Amino acid sequence: MPRTVEKPNNPIKNFKIIVAYDGTDFFGWQRQADKPTIQDELERILSMILNQDIKIHGSGRTDAGVHARAQVAHFHAKTRLTPDVIQKGGNSLMTSPIVIHDCRLADPDFHAQYHVRSKEYRYYILNREIPAAIGRDYLWHVKPSLNIDAMNQCCEYLVGEHDFKAFENTGSPRSSTVRTIYSASWTKKPYDRLEFCVCATGFLKNMVRNIVGTLKDAGTGRISPEMFNKILYSCKRPLAGATAPARGLFLHQVNY
Incomplete structure (x- = not known):
């Protein structure tokens, strides 16, 4: 009988993203109940692309109405998708004024907030x-x-x-x-x-x-x-x- 070859499990990876956004119509970065935020929108889009519940961690909060040219965040995902596929997919699905300018693999212990200098x-x-x-x-x-x-x-x-x-x-x-x-x-x-x-x-x-x-x-x-x-x-x-x-x-x- 032919031997069954098991597919290896997808490893958990740490992704670093750089995001720009127009904060005019958002209630800031951090997720809030029943109010649109940057974090909520990014998590919704990334969860769709990666088919899993994604939680992102930003370098810090921005208040309601504040904009960003290069907000940094990280998230963990169990996936074989490459960073460029995630970036392109995120931008293609995004209807809000949010753009992922960069997505790359980060060191496993990288933290967008705690490692800020x-x-x-x-x-x-x-x-x-x-x-x-x-x-x-x-x-x-x-x-x-x-x-x-x-x-x-x-x-x-x-x-x-x-x-x-x-x-x-x-x-x-x-x-x-x-x-x-x-x-x-x-x-x-x-x-x-x-x-x-x-x-x-x-x-x-x-x-x-x-x-x-x-x-x-x-x-x-x-x-x-x-x-x-x-x-x-x-x-x-x-x-x-x-x-x-x-x-x-x-x-x-x-x-x-």
Whole structure:
């Protein structure tokens, strides 16, 4: 009798994906009951492709309305499908404004959140009297002329290891409010746009948007750079400026 050859079981693999998304119509990254989120949509599509229940782990949360150019996530799957097949299949089935830019095999112990070394966010302001007709979901329209030199003076105080409690909104679990910012600066861009770039070990809830709101106050002359520094060291959220709108914020890069 011919010998029966058993097919080997598919090994469990760890996949790393890099995802871009328009967060306008989503309630953030993390899955929520009865609300559309990036995590939910990705898990739904990947579960269809791989014919199994897929749970993904992102590098961190982004809030409702926040966008990403390069969010990183990982997931485990028992499959023979190659990363490029998974990427192409995911993008072909995706109807939401989410794109898988890269999919590759990762080390078995790679974790998208726990292995992050730094993250870079960018925030965009349209600084002119007339609002934008196109692209208004991706920037904050500020009418008063902003003093970018004063705002960059404030940014110098941000660099280094500090307690950023003054720029944290409540509602997110954390063991410490101390973070290290490696760089922070404003740059003028074409068409009356200002770009804020900030890179740090990590960020507290709404930290970037609260910093931007306070820097805007420095740009209008409402506070001085010295006052900004006092707000930072006060650790008191009520002293800082209003939270800037989510639509101008982009997760730009995650570094490992």
